[in-house]
Amino acid sequence: MKQIDVVKSVVDTLKRVLPKDKELISLHEPTFQGNEWNYVKECIDTGWVSSVGKYVNQFEQMLVEYTGVKHAIAVVNGTAALHICLKLVGVQPNDEVLIPALTFIATANAVSYCGAIPHFVDSSNDTLGIDPFKLDYYLDEICERRKDGSYNKITGRRIKAMVPMHTFGHPVDLDALFDVCIRYQIEMVEDTAESLGSYYKGKHTGNWGKASALSFNGNKVVTTGGGGAILTNDEQLGKFAKHLTTTAKKPHRWTFEHDHVGYNYRMPNINAALGCAQIEKLPTYVQQKRALADIYKEAFRDMKGIQVIAEPVNAKSNYWLNAILLDEDRASLRDDILERTNEQGIMTRPVWRLLHNFPMFADSPKMDVSVAESLEARIINIPSSPFLGASYG
Known part of the structure; x- marks a missing residue:
């Protein structure tokens, strides 16, 4: 032809x-074919439009029920979710984080927000995501394994984490990548921005990483206008994620006490209301x-x-x-x-x-x-x- x-x-x-x-x-x-108008209008009518309100908790619970992950923390966007995920697993300035060269720039930006260095790796023709077998061979060549993790022999930097991204919603080979993480003492953070509603071997994506990040941008399967969520099966990490994303403010009826450098990343109630209606569909x-x-x-x-x-x-x-x-x-x-x-x-x-x-x-x-x-x-x-x-x- x-x-x-x-x-x-x-x-x-x-x-x-x-x-x-x-x-x-x-x-x-x-x-928008469901209860979006009703739920958003309720927020406006009652005045509960900011980061406090029933729909934030409801949205988080719906995410837990749908994905099977134990804890969900709603935030302002997917990049913020990924940023906090990397901090939760201990990524520090000057660490290296393995990410696919073929991904949206937000993945690399979130690594940079931590003061860390993106380390670009290749993709698989089968999944479009990170190729676990090619990566394993590569890490075996360049890594020096120490008690506290694997170090890049060329740069001298610690390789702290890996961020597999599920390209276009297609799950990567999570079992093989998880094995690579175990072998080299690397933390897995799943970039599930595109994969709400996707399953690997019958289990929803987001269940393999120590923490995972969702996006609800306007072009995603479910949208909150702008928004994201942190997923984790670790109870303590879940509590700490909610604390960090709420400016690390300690609970009190009137005083302002903060115990970490925190982030004003919590999702507003009015956005969560939109998300609740979307998840129903x-x-x-x-x-x-x-x-x-x-x-x-x-x-x-x-x-x-x-x-x-x-x-x-x-x-x-x-x-x-x-x-x-x-x-x-x-x-x-x-x-x-x-x-x-x-x-x-x-x-x-x-x-x-x-x-x-x-x-x-x-x-x-x-x-x-x-x-x-x-x-x-x-x-x-x-x-x-x-x-x-x-x-x-």
């Missing part, structure tokens, strides 16, 4: 699947998104040189963002496809720019990231809003 015909086929296939009555089809827009949203993924897979099934990225083995994905992957000999078509689809009112986008290519992270350590480089050149995200799968669910 000629190159120009491939581009046209992608555009025509998307047009065939997507609604005909919309001038612009966003990549991912929020869906979460099973429906995930069902619709998975139905849309199945339609995409069928629509692109016979198109040579292009495949729809599917959930990994042993995983059930929420398909937060659907994506197509071009074969390597079609990679040169990526920008043509992006241009043509957006011209037609179908919002598509490339995957994130690899983080080591940004000037502020150019000097950070990294392993060979050739798989991530290949994926970056060939991935295109396509419209994934839940309502797009409603007629198929």
Whole structure:
């Protein structure tokens, strides 16, 4: 098939699947079909709009019940959640933290907030997340193991933590990565920003890391406008997380006593109210998104040189963002496809720019990231809003 015909086929296939009555089809827009108006209006009517109110506690309890994690602490956004998670596991200034080169920049930013150094690692073709086997081989080469952990023989810095990210909602190989963490005395912090509603071997993501971070940005499966949450199965860490994110203020009826450098990260009640209504609809949203993924897979099934990225083995994905992957000999078509689809009112986008290519992270350590480089050149995200799968669910 000629190159120009491939581009046209992608555009025509998307047009065939997507609604005909919309001038612009966003990549991912929020869906409000439940009690959002009622719950938010109650906050306004009663005046409970800030960080104190019944919906914050209710939202946290709903997250606990849905994910199976024992403790949830609602915060202002996913980056704040990840920042606190890293502090909870003991990341200190000048530590190194292993993160995928292929992730949103918030992952590296949160590491930097701790005064730590992001150490970029490669991805797996199977999961799009950290490749545990390639990483294990790499760490065996560069690590010096001491009683208090593993140290980078090249930089002399301690490698304190690893942050696997579940790309587009597809769970990484958590068991294998957890084994790597145990072997090298590295703490795991899961970046579950994109994976609410995703399961690995029947268990919700966020249950493997000592602490995990969720995001409820406007483009996530569930939104609170802006917001995030810290998940942990450790009771003491959960209590400390709530304390730190509430400016480390000690309980008292009127005095202001603080015992740590704290953070004003608590989620407002009005945002939590929106989140409660959204979680009530979460099973429906995930069902619709998975139905849309199945339609995409069928629509692109016979198109040579292009495949729809599917959930990994042993995983059930929420398909937060659907994506197509071009074969390597079609990679040169990526920008043509992006241009043509957006011209037609179908919002598509490339995957994130690899983080080591940004000037502020150019000097950070990294392993060979050739798989991530290949994926970056060939991935295109396509419209994934839940309502797009409603007629198929």
